[in-house]
Amino acid sequence: MAPHEIDAVEMGTASTTPSIQSVDLVIFAAYIIPVIPRDVILSDHAIVIDKSRIIALLPREEAVTRFVGLQERHLSAHIVTPGLVNLHTHAAMTLLRGLSDDKPLCDWLVQDIWPTEAVFVCPEFIKAGMTHAVAEMLRCGTTCCNDMYFFPDVVCSVLEETGFRGAVGQIVMEFPGPYGSGSDDYLEKAEPNLEKYAPGCHDLITVTMAPHAPYTVSDTSVQRADALAKQYKARMHMHLHETASECNDSESLNRESMSCHQSDQKMRPLANLKRMGLLSERLICTHMTQLTETEIDAVAAAGAHVVHCPSSNLKLASGIAPVTDMIERGVNVGIGTDGAASNNSLDMLSEMKLTAILAKAQTLQSSSVPAVEVLQMATLNGARALGLEKDIGSIEVGKRADVIAVECDSIEMIPMYNAISHIVYVAGREHVSDVWINGKHLLDNHKLTTIDEAQVKKSVLEWAAKIRKHCVDDDGPAKSADRNHEQVSDVSVTGKHLLEDRDLTTVDEAHAETSVSEGAARKCKQQKLSQ
Incomplete structure (x- = not known):
């Protein structure tokens, strides 16, 4: 057993009485990673859930003598973790996935995205x-997203219909868009949702004020948005320091550049926000690829939060956020996918692995941003940024039951020596089997329970046909780089079928799994004997 694994430690219970208590749900799991305490793996434990909250986390043997669930799930070959928090996305842009690739941010926005949005x-x-x-986020193990897009009322209605958790941005821009005629209109439309979904008013939905970016929102509008956020105890969510041109053109006040901020100050955008008193613990700063050491210190001192979006930033050639330096200085850093139009997926597991390996390449230090740190970034840190850390982000007594189960017995998931490492470096979205939000089973053995998958596909393809007709040349369809191994169904080599409809034809998978597992067990035993 690895040093950080715990076989029989009770993390908390609802009662010390010996009588059996009936509860809504008991999840028995081979491995549970609670995130708090840090770097702990619980073996053969149970999570007890009642009325949407976790009421006990304890060894299996004790759980069966104290609790009986109206529903029980036995996950003997799974790792259970807190649900992942996607701290920045434009969720509905899945309909624009792969529409525009291989362009820098400004060209991508001006040439393709904004014109398409204006039409559709x-x-x-x-x-x-x-x-x-x-639907996509559930399949990737995400249970909460911080969204910034248009028509937030519709976003909220979808969250309620599907049972998904979200922080819904009330977007603000100076220029007309699909949802508003300008900043006054956007700000006026924000207040009803701020009031309706104020902290504590809804068990799934919160709202943020979301001034889009320094180059699309004036100082006055940002200040007005912040005043509303203060009034309703909401967060501010903003793209910030995404590109070098945003910072440099703002500092020189280069009005010929669309990247220049709307302010009349010759300052970098972060300094300008600080000047206005807007750099605070309420601010969620998305991207932050261009930062000086002084700016990192300012963010840390203010208690502001940062969202790292590695795939999107790399794909748009925007830069790489200095994640290692920020963490070392005490900045709370979470992870986001950005929208599927720039990523091109909403797969938080992929973002986690990329976060870890990118930090190591950036610093030339293999110890930078280890797996345990990345898992915390994708769960608890995201919850903290949203002000939801008392409810989600870790598996603790009293918190909402937002948990996911990841299969760990498939051919590509064995052997396993460290469950935390496996979640970050090995697991893919195809291994996410079950998802609960508020204790409600939204993904049950890979099947969505609150979403009609066939209807979703039909609707998406209908929209895609309209968009393709309008946007794509007759030469061929838009090309997407979003190809993952779970889409591979058949493999032939020199005419011989080696993988047929996802089944291996020349390898006994069960025998291979057993052999590898036995080898892993021998290795662990040898390590123990040598200690």
């Missing part, structure tokens, strides 16, 4: 795209 974005587009996004 409407409440029906948002409903279709948001439902599609929730």
Whole structure:
């Protein structure tokens, strides 16, 4: 057993009485990673859930003598973790996945994204795209997202219909868009949702003020958005320091560049926010690829939060956030996918692995941002940024039952020596079998329970046909780089079928799994004897 594994440690119980208590749900799991305490793996434990909250986390043997679930799930070959928190996305943009690739941010926005949005974005587009996004995120083990897009009322309705958790951005821009005629209109539309979904008013939905970016929102509008956020105890969510041109052109006040901020100050955008008193613990700063040491210290001192979006930043050639330096200085850093139009997926597991390996390459230090840190970034840190750390982000007594189960017995998941390492470096979205939010089973053995998958596909393809007809040349369809191994169904080599409809034809998978597992057990035993 690895040093950080615990076989029989009770993390908390609801009662010390010996009588058996009936509860809504008991999840028995081979491995549970609670995140708090840090770097702990619980073996053969149970999570006891009642009325949407975790009431006990204890060894299996004790759980069966104290609790009986109206529903029980036995996950003998699974790792259970807190649900993942996607700290920045434009969820409904799944409908624009792969529409525009291999361009820098400004060209991508001006040439392709904004013109397409102007034609197609409407409440029906948002409903279709948001439902599609929730389905994808559930399959990737995400249980909460911090969204920034248009028609937030529709986004909220989809969250309620599907049972998904979200922080919904009330977007603000100076120029007209699909949802508003300008900043005054956006700000006016924000207040009803701020009031309706104020902290504590809804068990799934919170809202944020979401001034889009320094180059699309004036100082006055950002200040007005912040005043509303203060009034309703909401977060501020903003793209910030995404590209070098944003910072440099703002500092020189280069009005010929669309990247220049809307302010009349010759300052980098972060310094300008600080000047206005807006750099605070309420601010969620997305991207932050361009930071000086002084700026990192300012973010840390203010208690502001940062969202690292590695895939999107790399794909748009925007830069790489200095994650290692930020963490060392005490900045709370979470992880986001950005929208599927720039990523091109909403797969948080992929973002976690990329976060870890990118930090090592950036610093030339293999110890930078280890797996245990990355898992915390994708769960608890995201919850902290949203002000939800008392409810989600870890598996603890009293918190909401937002948990996921990841299969660890498939051919590509064995052997396993460290469950935390496996979640970050090995697991893919195809291994996510079950998802619970508020104790409700939204993904049951790979099947969505609150979403009609066939209807989602039909709706998405109908929108895609309209968009393709309008946007794509007759030479051929838009090309997407989003190809993952779980889509591979058949493999032939020199005419011989080696993988047929996802089944191996020349390898006994069960025998291979047993052999590898036995080898792993011998290795662990040898390590113990040598200690």
